Amino acid sequence: MAQIACTHCNLKFDESVMITEEAPHGETHYFCCKGCQGVYHLLESEGLGTFYDKLGDTTLQPATPHSDDLEKFDLEGFKNKYIKIHDDGLYEINLIIEGIHCSACVWLNEKVLHKTEGVIEASINYSTNKAKVVWDPEEIALSKIIETIRSIGYNAYPYDPALQEERAVKTRKEYYSRILVAIFGSMNIMWIAIAHYAGYFGGMEQRFKNILNVAEFILATPVLFYSGWVFFRGAYYGYKNKIVNMDTLVASGALSAYLYSIYAMLTQQGEVYFDSVTMIITFVLVGKYLEVLSKKHAVDTLDAIMGSTPTEVTVVKDKTKALVSVENVQLGDIIELKPGEKVVIDGLLTHGEGSFDESSLTGESEPVLKHPGDTILSGSICLDSVVRYEATKEASDSLLHTIVNLLEESITKKPRIEQLADRVSGYFSTVILLIALLTFGGWWLFSSSFEQALIIGISVIVIACPCALGLATPMATLVGISVAAKHNILFKEAGFLETMAKSDFLALDKTGTITEGRPSVVHEETYKTYDKHLLYALVSTSTHPVAEGIRRYLEKEEASFTPLTLEKIKTIQAKGIEAQYGDTHLAGGNALMMEAMGISCDDSTEHTLFYFAIDGRKVARFELSDTIREGAKEAIAQIRQMGVRVVMLTGDHETSANRVAQAVGIDEVNAHLLPQDKARFIEEAQEAGHITVMAGDGINDAVALAQSNIAIAMGSGADVAISVSDVVLMDEQPQSIYDAYRISKRTYRAVKENLSFSLLYNTVAVPLAMAGFVTPLVAALSMSLSSLIVVGNSMRIRMLKK
Amino acid sequence: MSENIIIVMIGISTLLGATGLAALLWGVKTGQFDDKSKFIDAARFDNEEELRDAAMMEEKKKARKQKQQDKKKNYMPAD
Numbered sequence: 046m047a048q049i050a051c052t053h054c055n056l057k058f059d060e061s062v063m064i065t066e067e068a069p070h071g072e073t074h075y076f077c078c079k080g081c082q083g084v085y086h087l088l089e090s091e092g093l094g095t096f097y098d099k100l101g102d103t104t105l106q107p108a109t110p111h112s113d114d115l116e117k118f119d120l121e122g123f124k125n126k127y128i129k130i131h132d133d134g135l136y137e138i139n140l141i142i143e144g145i146h147c148s149a150c151v152w153l154n155e156k157v158l159h160k161t162e163g164v165i166e167a168s169i170n171y172s173t174n175k176a177k178v179v180w181d182p183e184e185i186a187l188s189k190i191i192e193t194i195r196s197i198g199y200n201a202y203p204y205d206p207a208l209q210e211e212r213a214v215k216t217r218k219e220y221y222s223r224i225l226v227a228i229f230g231s232m233n234i235m236w237i238a239i240a241h242y243a244g245y246f247g248g249m250e251q252r253f254k255n256i257l258n259v260a261e262f263i264l265a266t267p268v269l270f271y272s273g274w275v276f277f278r279g280a281y282y283g284y285k286n287k288i289v290n291m292d293t294l295v296a297s298g299a300l301s302a303y304l305y306s307i308y309a310m311l312t313q314q315g316e317v318y319f320d321s322v323t324m325i326i327t328f329v330l331v332g333k334y335l336e337v338l339s340k341k342h343a344v345d346t347l348d349a350i351m352g353s354t355p356t357e358v359t360v361v362k363d364k365t366k367a368l369v370s371v372e373n374v375q376l377g378d379i380i381e382l383k384p385g386e387k388v389v390i391d392g393l394l395t396h397g398e399g400s401f402d403e404s405s406l407t408g409e410s411e412p413v414l415k416h417p418g419d420t421i422l423s424g425s426i427c428l429d430s431v432v433r434y435e436a437t438k439e440a441s442d443s444l445l446h447t448i449v450n451l452l453e454e455s456i457t458k459k460p461r462i463e464q465l466a467d468r469v470s471g472y473f474s475t476v477i478l479l480i481a482l483l484t485f486g487g488w489w490l491f492s493s494s495f496e497q498a499l500i501i502g503i504s505v506i507v508i509a510c511p512c513a514l515g516l517a518t519p520m521a522t523l524v525g526i527s528v529a530a531k532h533n534i535l536f537k538e539a540g541f542l543e544t545m546a547k548s549d550f551l552a553l554d555k556t557g558t559i560t561e562g563r564p565s566v567v568h569e570e571t572y573k574t575y576d577k578h579l580l581y582a583l584v585s586t587s588t589h590p591v592a593e594g595i596r597r598y599l600e601k602e603e604a605s606f607t608p609l610t611l612e613k614i615k616t617i618q619a620k621g622i623e624a625q626y627g628d629t630h631l632a633g634g635n636a637l638m639m640e641a642m643g644i645s646c647d648d649s650t651e652h653t654l655f656y657f658a659i660d661g662r663k664v665a666r667f668e669l670s671d672t673i674r675e676g677a678k679e680a681i682a683q684i685r686q687m688g689v690r691v692v693m694l695t696g697d698h699e700t701s702a703n704r705v706a707q708a709v710g711i712d713e714v715n716a717h718l719l720p721q722d723k724a725r726f727i728e729e730a731q732e733a734g735h736i737t738v739m740a741g742d743g744i745n746d747a748v749a750l751a752q753s754n755i756a757i758a759m760g761s762g763a764d765v766a767i768s769v770s771d772v773v774l775m776d777e778q779p780q781s782i783y784d785a786y787r788i789s790k791r792t793y794r795a796v797k798e799n800l801s802f803s804l805l806y807n808t809v810a811v812p813l814a815m816a817g818f819v820t821p822l823v824a825a826l827s828m829s830l831s832s833l834i835v836v837g838n839s840m841r842i843r844m845l846k847k
Numbered sequence: 848m849s850e851n852i853i854i855v856m857i858g859i860s861t862l863l864g865a866t867g868l869a870a871l872l873w874g875v876k877t878g879q880f881d882d883k884s885k886f887i888d889a890a891r892f893d894n895e896e897e898l899r900d901a902a903m904m905e906e907k908k909k910a911r912k913q914k915q916q917d918k919k920k921n922y923m924p925a926d
Contacts, residue, residue, distance in 0.1 A: 221875050
């Protein structure tokens with residue numbers, strides 16, 4: 046049978062199941078469902094048919110009708126929570142639009158909103174799918190706007206941008222402007238400076254020099270006072286708290302070089318240093334900006350988690366069902382869950398039984414079967430049946446909410462250890478400032494020439510401050526980061542290399558970090574030959590991890606399978622699946638499933654078992670287990686050799702945790718941990734004085750990752766885990782954790798070498814400057830020479846063996 | 848060579864650059880760089896139709912302002 050693409054959503058289906066329709070120009074349109082057909086006609090009649098040209102080959106989600114919960118958007122409580130009222134009576138809301146795949150989708154949504162009567166402004170962010178809509182409440186209701194979005198096959202839900210996002214966006218914009226000015230200034234000063242240097246060695250008349258000096262002065266002033274404002278602010282706060290920090294050094298160094306240059310410009314003596322002023326400001330500012338960027342990203346993913354959680358639950362009271370907003374659910378209320386619904390309130394199961402996906406809490410991909418009396422945790426998803434449970438906690442105390450709150454907090458309050466470079470430069474700048482003052486005082490006293498004393502005093506700061514010490518850390522970490530990237534390890538910030546090098550404590554998540562995180566077939570036993578196509582067709586109908594494991598196994602064994610159409614597909618909860626192919630009855634599942642069909646199974650194994658039966662006779666058996674990642678044991682042994690304590694944290698039960706721990710050689714195991722337990726464990730380790738590294742991959746690790754000094758996430762892990770982490774392993778190999786340690790330790794060594802060299806340089810150069818021997822030529826030569834040595838030493842990190 | 852030539856050369860080139868900088872700063876301030884994908888992708892959809900669309904939105908805003916002013920004028924306290 047031919048596969049044909051749906052005219053609206055581009056997904057391919059068999060021709061026989063498509064709705065066909067003759068179009069006026071002799072074309073035939075195919076639709077996979079009524080929803081897609083409806084959207085197509087709506088767009089055509091609105092004159093928005095060009096959407097499909099813009100779409101190209103992108104596939105969309107088929108348009109499905111949504112439940113009727115529109116009234117809630119017009120309720121008073123909703124308005125207070127999400128809607129911002131402008132001074133002129135317009136309403137504004139922030140929405141996250143679901144189902145956007147490409148820029149054509151964004152175009153369509155904006156277009157449709159623009160055409161809607163009463164909508165004054167609508168703009169959608171391409172990267173985050175967040176929309177800002179402004180409308181006139183007298184002409185249109187919010188529910189109508191949401192309905193319009195839904196009618197074209199997308200869904201929208203509101204979120205509250207007030208706290209985090211607005212602030213993050215504002216700082217990002219501010220930095221952007223400051224960096225633009227800084228780059229403009231330094232680039233222009235660079236080419237003027239080239240003329241300057243050429244003139245210095247080739248000889249230049251003072252009158253030309255003056256022109257260049259004034260031009261540099263004009264360019265450097267906005268850079269120092271506008272772009273460099275953050276450093277003055279930082280230095281001021283540092284002064285108030287009696288701390289000398291990197292900002293103090295940058296601010297005082299740049300300012301004194303600037304003042305000295307003005308002096309040199311006015312007296313027409315000596316050299317100006319406007320170029321070093323702008324370069325220092327520009328480089329350090331760009332570094333700071335990168336930090337701001339990564340914070341913004343984390344905020345975006347958090348909004349998406351909170352937004353997708355239901356705001357209402359079905360409460361059963363006196364045999365009637367009612368939708369109640371989660372804040373109004375009281376303890377003891379009976380809540381009904383339908384398949385596919387996300388739990389938002391913790392409770393105890395009272396009626397029915399069903400499987401729950403707890404992967405976002407424990408990290409385990411296999412669903413858990415719950416019976417009456419079992420606890421139900423928020424964040425898990427009800428998979429296959431309708432159950433009722435009693436609320437034992439309020440929404441705001443429930444687990445999901447607690448986790449999100451913890452995350453929000455930890456993003457802003459991540460513990461950082463004091464960086465070596467900051468500390469050294471802190472002491473250093475204090476000492477240099479003191480020496481400069483003493484030099485100035487000394488010369489003034491003994492030579493009684495104020496002018497000469499001032500020049501020499503400032504020259505002490507100028508020669509001491511900028512190049513070597515400023516470059517010592519950034520240069521080494523830059524090379525370290527690029528070497529790490531070559532090993533498929535992404536460090537999000539340069540400072541993390543230093544923190545990681547000092548770490549002596551590594552916590553590893555089990556599922557997804559040490560193991561692959563999904564069951565794979567480890568053993569196959571065939572009782573009777575059978576057609577593997579049948580098994581493939583059967584397991585393809587389910588998304589259960591076990592079925593997927595078998596599907597992957599079959600795909601590896603045989604290159605291609607022709608799809609068979611099965612009928613009467615039935616999923617039996619916590620047991621398996623059955624279906625009919627022609628006259629043949631197919632069944633696949635665990636031992637319970639087989640026993641229910643009258644087939645005896647008396648195998649005992651620690652692995653998960655899957656049986657396949659045709660017409661009531663079992664033909665094959667598969668053993669599945671979560672396999673340990675390749676090289677985990679060696680990597681852990683090497684890390685331990687470095688003197689790092691390795692601990693395993695997992696939400697799984699003890700026996701399987703111990704089995705994995707033994708296989709990879711970890712002695713310390715902590716099982717049965719909820720997300721916040723993991724975080725507490727990390728916190729306790731930190732309180733005991735350890736600098737911790739945590740590696741994990743799931744939502745369940747996110748809080749612990751955020752708490753840890755360094756967080757390592759797997760490249761394919763959950764978005765939150767990646768956004769709160771500091772290091773991402775793209776190849777997901779445990780060996781890469783060891784490599785990360787090795788590279789950071791090597792980089793740290795280079796940083797220390799660079800720092801000690803530049804301090805040595807200063808102990809020679811500063812006394813010379815104090816004695817008044819530093820001519821501009823000496824200053825220029827020694828500065829570039831010392832920078833070159835620092836750069837060369839940093840390049841040695843590249844020689845690290847693979 | 849006279850100083851004036853150099854002054855004019857440096858002055859004009861810096862001024863040109865500064866114009867570009869001012870444009871960029873204006874762009875940042877009005878939020879044109881907030882969305883980097885839109886910055887790149889939306890250029891493909893930029894045509895006459897979009898211009899009409901933008902004009903229509905402006906019209907809408909104006910119409911609303913007009914309506915509110917009318918309302919104020921015709922406002923009579925209920926007695």
